[in-house]
Every structure is written in structure tokens, then in C-alpha cells.
Amino acid sequence: xxxxxxxxxxxxxxxxxxxxxxxxxxxxxxxxxxxxxxxxxxxxxxxxxxxxxxxxxxxxxxxxxxxxxxxxxxxxxxxxxxxxxxxxxxxxxxxxxxxxxxxxxxxxxxxxxxxxxxxxxxxxxxxxxxxxxxxxxxxxxxxxxxxxxxxxxxxxxxxxxxxxxxxxxxxxxxxxxxxxxxxxxxxxxxxxxxxxxxxxxxxxxxxxxxxxxxxxxxxxxxxxxxxxxxxxxxxxxxxxxxxxxxxxxxxxxxxxxxxxxxxxxxxxxxxxxxxxxxxxxxxxxxxxxxxxxxxxxxxxxxxxxxxxxxxxxxxxxxxxxxxxxxxxxxxxxxxxxxxxxxxxxxxxxxxxxxxxxxxxxxxxxxxxxxxxxxxxxxxxxxxxxxxxxxxxxxxxxxxxxxxxxxxxxxxxxxxxxxxxxx
Amino acid sequence: xxxxxxxxxxxxxxxxxxxxxxxxxxxxxxxxxxxxxxxxxxxxxxxxxxxxxxxxxxxxxxxxxxxxxxxxxxxxxxxxxxxxxxxxxxxxxxxxxxxxxxxxxxxxxxxxxxxxxxxxxxxxxxxxxxxxxxxxxxxxxxxxxxxxxxxxxxxxxxxxxxxxxxxxxxxxxxxxxxxxxxxxxxxxxxxxxxxxxxxxxxxxxxxxxxxxxxxxxxxxxxxxxxxxxxxxxxxxxxxxxxxxxxxxxxxxxxxxxxxxxxxxxxxxxxxxxxxxxxxxxxxxxxxxxxxxxxxxxxxxxxxxxxxxxxxxxxx
Numbered sequence: 251x252x253x254x255x256x257x258x259x260x261x262x263x264x265x266x267x268x269x270x271x272x273x274x275x276x277x278x279x280x281x282x283x284x285x286x287x288x289x290x291x292x293x294x295x296x297x298x299x300x301x302x303x304x305x306x307x308x309x310x311x312x313x314x315x316x317x318x319x320x321x322x323x324x325x326x327x328x329x330x331x332x333x334x335x336x337x338x339x340x341x342x343x344x345x346x347x348x349x350x351x352x353x354x355x356x357x358x359x360x361x362x363x364x365x366x367x368x369x370x371x372x373x374x375x376x377x378x379x380x381x382x383x384x385x386x387x388x389x390x391x392x393x394x395x396x397x398x399x400x401x402x403x404x405x406x407x408x409x410x411x412x413x414x415x416x417x418x419x420x421x422x423x424x425x426x427x428x429x430x431x432x433x434x435x436x437x438x439x440x441x442x443x444x445x446x447x448x449x450x451x452x453x454x455x456x457x458x459x460x461x462x463x464x465x466x467x468x469x470x471x472x473x474x475x476x477x478x479x480x481x482x483x484x485x486x487x488x489x490x491x492x493x494x495x496x497x498x499x500x501x502x503x504x505x506x507x508x509x510x511x512x513x514x515x516x517x518x519x520x521x522x523x524x525x526x527x528x529x530x531x532x533x534x535x536x537x538x539x540x541x542x543x544x545x546x547x548x549x550x551x552x553x554x555x556x557x558x559x560x561x562x563x564x565x566x567x568x569x570x571x572x573x574x575x576x577x578x579x580x581x582x583x584x585x586x587x588x589x590x591x592x593x594x595x596x597x598x599x600x601x602x603x604x605x606x607x608x609x610x611x612x613x614x615x616x617x618x619x620x621x622x623x624x625x626x627x628x629x630x631x632x633x634x635x636x637x638x639x640x641x642x643x644x645x646x647x648x649x650x651x652x653x654x655x656x657x658x659x660x661x662x663x664x665x666x667x668x669x670x671x672x
Numbered sequence: 673x674x675x676x677x678x679x680x681x682x683x684x685x686x687x688x689x690x691x692x693x694x695x696x697x698x699x700x701x702x703x704x705x706x707x708x709x710x711x712x713x714x715x716x717x718x719x720x721x722x723x724x725x726x727x728x729x730x731x732x733x734x735x736x737x738x739x740x741x742x743x744x745x746x747x748x749x750x751x752x753x754x755x756x757x758x759x760x761x762x763x764x765x766x767x768x769x770x771x772x773x774x775x776x777x778x779x780x781x782x783x784x785x786x787x788x789x790x791x792x793x794x795x796x797x798x799x800x801x802x803x804x805x806x807x808x809x810x811x812x813x814x815x816x817x818x819x820x821x822x823x824x825x826x827x828x829x830x831x832x833x834x835x836x837x838x839x840x841x842x843x844x845x846x847x848x849x850x851x852x853x854x855x856x857x858x859x860x861x862x863x864x865x866x867x868x869x870x871x872x873x874x875x876x877x878x879x880x881x882x883x884x885x886x887x888x889x890x891x892x893x894x895x896x897x898x899x900x901x902x903x904x905x906x907x908x909x910x911x912x913x914x915x916x917x918x919x920x921x922x923x924x925x926x927x928x929x930x931x932x933x934x935x936x937x938x939x940x941x942x943x944x945x946x947x948x949x950x951x952x953x954x955x956x957x958x959x960x961x962x963x964x965x966x967x968x969x970x971x972x973x974x975x976x977x978x979x980x981x982x983x984x985x986x987x
Contacts, residue, residue: 315932315950318949318950319945319949319950322723322949323723323949325723325724326723326724326726344724344952345724347724347725348724428824436846437846437933438931438933438934438935439932439933488823488824488841488843489823489843489846489847490822490823490824490841490843490846491843491846492843492846492847493823493843493844493845493846493931494846498822498824501822501824501825502824505824505825507824630722630724630952631951631952633950633951633952634950634951634952634953637933637946637950637951640933641933641935644933644934645935648846648847648848650848666749
């Protein structure tokens with residue numbers, strides 16, 4: 251009998267502890283850097299004041315690879331220590347099995363977000379993460395240098411290469427020896443997948459894996475796009491671009507040593523910050539298209555989302571927290587404080603945002619035309635597919651094999667990875 | 673413990689018992705933190721485990737290592753780690769790295785040790801200073817070198833340019849030719865002090881009489897080194913080389929920081945990590961870890977066998 255009593259007491263205790271009316275402790279994991287952590291904390295402070303719940307931020311390294319590995323381990327161990335994960339746009343399909351289905355709980359709010367972003371976070375009809383800010387790259391150009399040499403803002407990749415070459419040569423003749431034409435992210439990593447997807451898509455070469463799962467990468471327009479990028483390395487781009495990630499390219503750009511740069515919006519605020527040598531000397535525009543059939547400007551869709559762990563002890567409170575952080579008010583707060591791009595369409599017409607961060611309204615077109623990486627198609631095999639893709643691209647850029655050969659090999663290995671179905 | 677039962681007296685039996693008793697805590701901890709994970713990894717390598725759902729794993733035998741598939745078209749495809757060119761590339765990268773780095777470190781370590789073995793003013797300070805690279809955590813030194821090797825802002829390109837040794841900035845970690853060189857430079861910089869210290873310890877144990885005799889007989893210093901010093905420090909040198917060699921074969925942190933995805937530098941450990949955590953191939957990564965373990969164990973045995981090194985011998 252005593253055992254039964256003890257059991258009863260335990261059950262009652264558990265029921266009481268799970269009572270949603272009581273304040274709960276939540277943990278959110280975020281790899282935001284610099285400003286990001288501070289803004290998140292401010293948003294959480296407002297949430298705590300409103301609900302009485304307490305939220306702890308668990309910081310993780312800024313590297314996406316490190317975060318993903320850590321999240322995988324936590325989820326595989328069924329850890330209840332973390333309630334809410336901040337996930338990259340490409341992770342949700344890979345982690346979907348261990349995330350809570352948010353479809354029902356967010357029915358009232360998803361309509362306000364960009365449909366393409368919601369789509370990217372939907373796996374087998376279930377919404378597994380709610381977007382909190384988005385990311386789409388642009389072409390940064392040195393307005394002062396373009397004006398100085400009477401060059402126009404390039405409208406195709408070929409024009410960009412020509413202008414870059416011209417200004418770079420002239421500037422070098424004038425004694426600016428470290429000047430380069432164009433910097434981008436050429437290191438063998440996820441960033442190269444983003445860059446190369448843009449070259450290929452903008453040249454009418456498809457998007458690696460089409461929405462229906464077909465592997466389309468082996469086509470002449472894709473090969474032409476990669477050959478074009480290969481011709482940049484060592485001419486208008488430094489040979490070291492093959493080891494650059496975002497920060498290395500921004501390093502060259504922000505010290506005033508590049509005419510053009512492909513980068514994410516975060517570089518805009520930093521380039522205009524106090525003490526920046528290029529403050530007020532640059533502008534942004536959409537990435538140019540190629541020349542092939544079906545060419546159009548393309549920007550790879552990035553961005554971050556919040557997902558609730560299936561092992562959370564307080565899933566209801568966690569879902570409420572996610573909705574709070576993703577709400578229009580908080581996305582506006584984030585946009586005003588840190589120039590983060592909202593995922594809520596109406597905010598691009600918001601007057602406060604337009605006056606405080608004039609660059610944001612201009613980004614709406616970029617986000618609307620953004621191309622998703624094939625993470626929804628490749629599901630749990632996305633990271634491997636992406637790694638095969640960036641390896642083929644990196645090999646091409648470093649001159650190991652022609653683009654056509656490398657893409658043929660890539661098609662073969664992607665087909666094997668796919669098997670009978672993704 | 674090696675005495676046969678016939679010879680063993682009560683005392684030796686007691687001593688053996690207490691030896692086991694003293695060893696027990698250590699053995700238990702080792703079994704828990706090294707033995708158990710190792711067995712689990714080996715077990716997972718024979719399943720199709722995925723980190724998304726570890727419980728749903730099934731036994732697949734040797735499929736992660738090697739399997740032959742007959743396609744409907746009649747084509748035969750070899751699957752598995754042993755048929756994976758990326759894996760063999762990683763093995764080759766690692767072995768090449770290990771051989772070159774350990775060779776350089778041994779030669780340089782010997783030179784440093786011989787220099788430090790001589791009496792000179794300030795020897796203590798120099799000896800402490802030379803250990804600094806070894807004392808810095810690898811992640812920190814790898815990051816530091818990453819910036820030093822940076823093609824645009826790196827101090828190395830700057831210095832070489834100023835000295836006129838190169839005409840354009842070198843993209844050290846970007847190109848296939850220099851990525852491995854960059855990693856070797858950092859590893860040799862970091863680990864030579866370790867080698868030097870081990871060799872120095874052996875040098876300082878050498879009896880001075882032999883050198884006095886050699887000097888009286890007028891033997892050239894070069895000959896003294898080859899005929900006296902080297903044979904005498906050889907046992908200690910071999911132990912140091914084995915330690916370093918095993919360490920080098922499982923190189924991870926340096927490559928993970930400097931060039932994690934570059935196929936020209938990807939090591940076995942980096943390959944295993946990538947499959948375990950980044951790709952949805954936990955079982956495949958486990959198979960890679962298991963093979964890495966087998967390769968390490970085999971090379972240790974080979975070196976011990978052919979290097980005629982007795983780890984239980986006292987020097």
C-alpha cells in the first residue's frame with residue numbers, strides 16, 4: 251500500500267507541476283552573434299514581464315556546422331534541457347522528426363509571413379519551425395568608384411566582370427595595389443552552395459534539385475555559370491577567395507579593397523558604421539542575371555526560425571514563446587534595432603522601419619524572388635547533397651576538372667544519394 | 673603477475689592482489705569512458721542507426737563497410753566505406769600528414785634538444801619559452817594561424833612580401849597545393865617542442881663518461897652523434913615517435929578549424945565527424961571511427977613489432 255501511495259503522490263505532483271497556469275522556466279538556444287544576442291535578450295525580457303515565465307538563453311558557437319551537430323546530439327539524446335531551438339532555414343527538414351508540429355497552434359499567424367518561407371519550414375504538411383527573420387543576399391557596389399570611372403551599375407554578370415576589371419586595373423595603376431574587382435564566398439562550405447546556386451539559377455540552369463525532386467544540375471547553362479565564376483578567380487577576385495567565408499570577403503570589402511561584393515544584409519550596417527573606411531561610399535542592388543535562356547536575378551533564401559523540441563516539458567509555453575518572438579511587434583523591434591529583415595510582408599511598408607532602416611523596404615523584392623536551397627526536397631540527406639554540390643563547385647573553381655565533367659559526376663553521385671526517392 | 677603459479681609464494685600472490693585492487697578504479701573508469709563508447713561505436717557501425725531516431729536501428733552486418741549491389745539494369749555497384757573514394761582520400765591525407773609531420777618534428781626536435789642540452793646562460797628561460805606553442809590549446813593556435821595565414825591581412829604574406837620572397841600574396845589555405853603545407857607548418861610549429869622535450873629528457877640521462885672517452889679518442893662530433901648519442905636515445909625516441917604518430921593519425925582540431933571541407937586536407941577524423949553529425953549517416957560515421965581505431969591499433973602493433981620497442985623495458 252505504501253508503494254501505491256507514493257506512486258499516487260508522484261502522479262499528483264507531476265500533474266501539479268505541469269499545470270499550465272503556473273509560471274514555467276524555458277530554455278532557448280541561439281547562436282546569434284554580436285548585437286543578436288542582446289536584442290534577443292531584450293525581446294525575452296519583455297516576454298518575461300508579460301507572462302511571468304522565465305527564459306534562459308543558452309548560447310552556442312556562431313558556426314552553423316557546430317550548432318547543427320550540437321542540436322542533433324541534444325535531440326538524439328532526447329534532452330529536455332532545451333525547449334526552443336533557433337534553426338537555420340535548411341535544418342527544419344533534417345530535424346523535423348524531433349520537432350513539434352506547429353501547424354495548429356500557428357494557424358492564426360502564418361498567413362502574414364512570406365509564403366515561400368513558411369513553405370520552406372513545412373515538412374510533409376507539418377510546419378516545424380516559425381520564421382523570425384529572413385536573409386537574402388545582394389550585390390554591394392562602390393558607388394564612389396563607379397561614379398569616378400563613369401561606370402553603370404551592372405545588369406548582368408558579364409557587365410559586372412567587365413566593370414570590376416576596368417576599375418580594378420585603373421585603381422591599381424593609381425597605386426592602390428590591393429584593389430580587387432569582386433569578392434564572394436568561395437570556401438568549400440554551405441555558403442558556396444548559396445553563391446553557386448545564384449550563379450546557376452540566374453543563368454537559367456535550374457536549382458540543383460527541382461521542387462518535384464528531379465536532379466537537374468547537369469545542364470549546359472549550369473556548367474556555363476560555373477565556368478564564368480571560375481574565370482573570376484585570380485582575375486577580378488583574389489585567389490584566396492577559394493577560402494573566404496562571409497567575414498573574409500567583408501574584410502576585403504570593408505577595408506576598401508573591392509569594387510563589388512556578394513554578401514548578406516548584415517554587411518550593410520557594418521559597412522556604414524563609425525570608423526568604416528567605406529562609410530557612405532557604397533550602395534546595394536540585386537544580384538545580376540546571367541545571359542542564358544530563362545536568366546533572371548536570383549538570391550538564395552536564408553534566414554532563421556524557431557522550433558520547439560519534441561522533448562520539451564512545457565511545449566505549450568514554448569509554442570507561446572515562439573509565437574511571441576515571431577510576432578509582428580517583435581520582428582519590428584528586431585528590424586529597428588538590428589536591421590534584421592522581417593518575414594512578415596506588411597512590415598516592409600512600415601513607416602517607422604522605412605525611416606530608421608531605409609534599406610529594409612528595398613529588400614522586399616529580393617526576398618520575394620529568393621530561391622530556396624533544395625532542403626525541402628532532399629530532407630535528411632540535404633547536408634550531404636549540399637556538400638557534394640559545393641565540392642563539385644569548389645573543384646571547378648580551383649581548376650580541377652571542367653564544370654561539365656564535375657557536374658556530370660555530381661549528377662551521378664546525387665542520383666545515388668537519392669536512391670529510389672528523396 | 674607474470675610469475676607462474678608454481679613459483680608464486682604467498683607474498684607475490686598478495687602483491688598481485690593488491691596490484692589489481694589499486695588498478696581497479698582506473699580500469700573501471702577506463703572501461704566506462706573509453707571501453708563502453710568504443711564498443712557502442714563498433715556496434716553502431718553494424719547497424720543502420722540514424723541520429724534522428726537511434727532506437728529504430730536495424731542490424732545490417734558489414735553493409736557499412738562493404739557490400740555489392742546488383743542494379744536492375746545488371747550493373748554491379750560496390751557500396752560501403754571500403755569502396756568510398758572520399759574515405760580513401762581521407763586515409764591518404766592522414767597518413768601523408770602523419771609521416772611528414774612526425775618526420776619533420778623528430779628531426780627538428782632532435783636539433784632543438786641537442787641545442788638545449790648544451791650548457792649556456794639562460795638555458796632555463798629558453799627551455800620554458802620553447803614550450804609555449806605546445807602549451808597553447810590547439811583550437812586557439814589554429815585560429816591564430818588562420819589569421820596569420822589570411823591572404824589579404826595575414827602577417828605571413830606581409831612579411832614574405834616585404835622580404836621580397838614572394839611577389840603576390842599567397843592564398844595559403846585556399847589552394848590545393850598549399851592547404852596541406854599550411855596545416856603541416858602549424859602542426860610542426862606546435863608539436864616540435866613536445867618532441868624536443870622528450871628527446872632532451874633522454875639526452876640528459878646519458879652517461880657523460882662515454883663522451884669523455886670519445887673526446888679522448890678524438891672521435892669527430894658527427895660520428896659521436898651517429899654512433900653514440902642516437903643509439904642511446906633511440907628507445908626514448910621511438911616512444912616519442914609512436915606517441916606523436918598515433919596523435920597525428922587522429923588529427924582533427926587543426927584541420928577542422930583551418931580547412932574543414934577541403935578534400936585535399938580532410939583527415940579520417942574529420943570524415944568521421946562529418947558523417948556522424950552533419951550527414952544523416954551515423955552508422956557510416958561509426959564505421960569510419962571503427963576503421964580509424966583499427967588502423968591506429970594495427971600501426972601501433974607494427975611499430976612495436978618492427979621498431980623492437982619494449983614499452984615495459986626500463987631505460
